[in-house]
């Protein structure tokens with residue numbers, strides 16, 4: 357499922373980056389481009405990060 361239409365970023369891609377060690381929203385934006393255009397996907401991208409944080413019991417910086 358696409359999280360970011362503008363940059364064609366899927367939920368799976370976000371999960372992959374998080375699994376590879378991305379640990380902040382800023383880093384996720386830099387790596388994927390998510391939420392760097394219209395910004396409408398910002399909430400969903402953060403939600404993805406929080407889900408990963410809960411399920412993997414890791415600490416992420418999600419402002």
Ligand code: FES
Nearest residue numbers: 360362394395397
């Ligand atoms: S939908 Fe992600 S920046 Fe527009």
